[in-house]
Amino acid sequence: MSKRTTTRKGTPRPVRLLGDPILRTECDPVRTFDASLERLVDDMFATMYAENGAGVAANQVGVGLRVFVYDCDDDRGRRHVGHVVNPVLTVADGDTLVESEGCLSVPDMRFDTPRFSHAVVEGVDVKGKPVRVEGTGYFARCLQHECGHLNGDVYIDVLSGDARREAMRAIRALRP
Template identity: 35%
Template sequence: MSLEIAVEKKKLKNPPLELHYLGDRVLRQAAKRVAKVDDEIRKLAREMLQTMYSQDGIGLAAPQVGINKQIIVIDIEPDNPANPPLVLINPIIKQVSRDICVAQEGCLSIPGIYMDVKRPQVVEISYKDEHGRPKTLKAGELLGRCIQHEMDHLNGVVFVDRVENSLALAQELSKHGFSYQTVKPIA
């Protein structure tokens, strides 16, 4: 079965969905599970991909476009037309590795800010694809990090909540016009 939501990997002048930014309440709400994977959900995934490509992103969660549903789109190779994007519906983390790695993360909802974040190196998830079929995936490196980052959005967590260097974070946020008061540190 081919990917029904294939979209051209290109920037659109007017992406179909509007991004929400740090400080917006929608980013702090827990997303609701998708009851049924249907054409409406596939259309949403397609529009999320078009919006993500238009913003030079590699991942986007539905809450970032103001939609309170457990849907994530990811494409860690946006310049490679042969690499299909991933659509994760109702993803659940099954297992994480003990190995932790630190790497820089950024977020379409917090443009211009890139900070170090500690995360498990490998993650194993279960989810439904765009056809509603159950799948599992084990991912490390950039894909594993991207999945964890986007899944945080489904729980109302933004990557800056995981940044340990609060002084550097406060300076970066201020420099880019965001308030440190919007951060909810995760102990």
């Protein structure tokens, strides 16, 4: 994905890398909707754009709350930009598409990852107002990926067989 320009405020935060325990811990629901939550969302957008990502979950910036942001296109080329607080993946269906996928927390690596072609996420925004986000294609992939982070998963967890072995070998080879 090419780097998007943005006028959003916020300060990029360091991205946590695979091996950091926060990435493997299920995130807590947001209970307080205040200026600090809005600042977190702004910082997450700034981080996503600084890192040239399509989405960022709160635990990727060291915050164990159920929040993610996104900016990506669907299978029709329509751009989707937003955030979801306390998201629940309510639908993941359609064809299973195996496509190259990456993650800011596993930098410089991409693996063919199976994802459903359609996804629906329900939650609320930073003000507590209900939101429902529906995506197809790459956007559906993004929604599934970010919800996985908030459950303590990383995209390599959905790999199996030879693809998983290849990913684990590549990751081990990078570790000192």
